[in-house]
Amino acid sequence: MTRRSAAAQTAVGPMVVAAVEHHEPPERRLVDDDLAASFLPAHLRALAALARTEAVRRALMAGSERQGPGLWPSIACRKRLIDERLSDPLNETDAVVVLGAGLDSRGCRIARHSDLPVFEVDLPVNVARKADVLRRALGGTPASVHLVPADFERDDLMGALRSAGYDDTARTFFIAEGLLQYLTPDAVTATLSQLGGAATGSRLVFTYIRQDFLDGTDTYGADAVYRRFRGRRPVWLSGLVPERLGExxxxxGWRLDEQAGPSYFRDLYIRPTGRALTASPIEWTALAHR
Structure with missing residues (x-):
């Protein structure tokens, strides 16, 4: 299996988290995504259906915790944070661009109540799979959602977006969730640099893995995750340092607004649910603007 194909296969994991979380009672739910389950492959849709039972949900989360402590809550909380920032009524947005969209349902959820254009960029194999999923789950791709095949390591990102109908004068909300760690450092820099030419008023939210975890300096108790993603054939290639992110x-071309780490998610999202969960320190979410 090539590194790119291995990275492409990671698209389902976060959607499993969202699908299972949707079965939690509303007051205990970390993220609300009623489309997540329908976007999964058949065997994972069946698993998500079983998660209507609390004991199954607890077992799935326990398995995740053994592999990577706190990663389940982190994934759920980052999704909720992005949804909230995107739906903020003070956020004036003309277009949404989702980088490394995978099976994410955000664009389709937006399309249910708005004709805001959403451009979902991903590897061609993921885009083809997404088109198939949308035909099965929704009868087709919503008119306002544009699937854009592109390889962040090789292709001209802005050129690919413009070819799909993107207006680069539009105030854009860019989302790079669970993407940057799969790119080489050069591709990370090139991607965000290209986005740095976006219209004034544009916003950027992205997640990243800490550089000290990537280096193996501190695995934060997630040794199994380190072996999986940084082992003999590394899949995670890039990390960032929280303290240096603004500079x-x-x-x-971006100005950092805020960063969300484990304490942020604990105070804002986890504690109000009453659930005894802790978010992982290895992944952070950052928000910036133009």
Missing amino acids: WLAEL
């Missing part, structure tokens, strides 16, 4: 983004 780095400024060089690429």
Whole structure:
């Protein structure tokens, strides 16, 4: 299996988390995504259906915790944070661009109540799979959702977007959720640098893996995750340093607004549910603007 195909296969994991979380009672739910289950492959749709039972949900989360402590809550909380920032009524947005969209349902959820254009960019294999999923689950791709095949390592990202109908003068909400760690450092810099030429008023939200985890300096108790993604054939290739993020983004044309790590998710999302969960320190979410 090539590194790119291995990266492409990771698209389902976050959607399993969202699908299972949707079976939690509303007051205990970390993220609300009623389309997530329908976007999964058949065997995982069946698993998500079983998660209507609390004991199954607890077993699935326990298995995740053994592999990577806190990653389940982190994935759920980052999704909720992005949804909230995108739906903020003070956020004036003309278009949404989802980078490394995978099986994400965000664009289709937007399309149910808005004709805001959404451009979903991913590897060609993922885009083809997404088109098949949308035909099965929704009868087709919503008119406002545009699937854009592109390889972030090789292709001209903005050129691919423009070819799909994107207006680069539009105030854009860019989302790179669970993407940057799969790119080489050069591709990460090139991607965010290209986005740095977006219209004034554009916003960017992205997740990243800490550089000290990537280096193996501190695995934060997630040794199994480190072996899986940084072992003999590394799949995670890039990390960032939280304390240096603002300076780095400024060089690429972005101004850092805030970062969300485990304590942020604990206080804002986890504690109100009453669930005894802890978010992982290895992944952070950052928000910036133009």
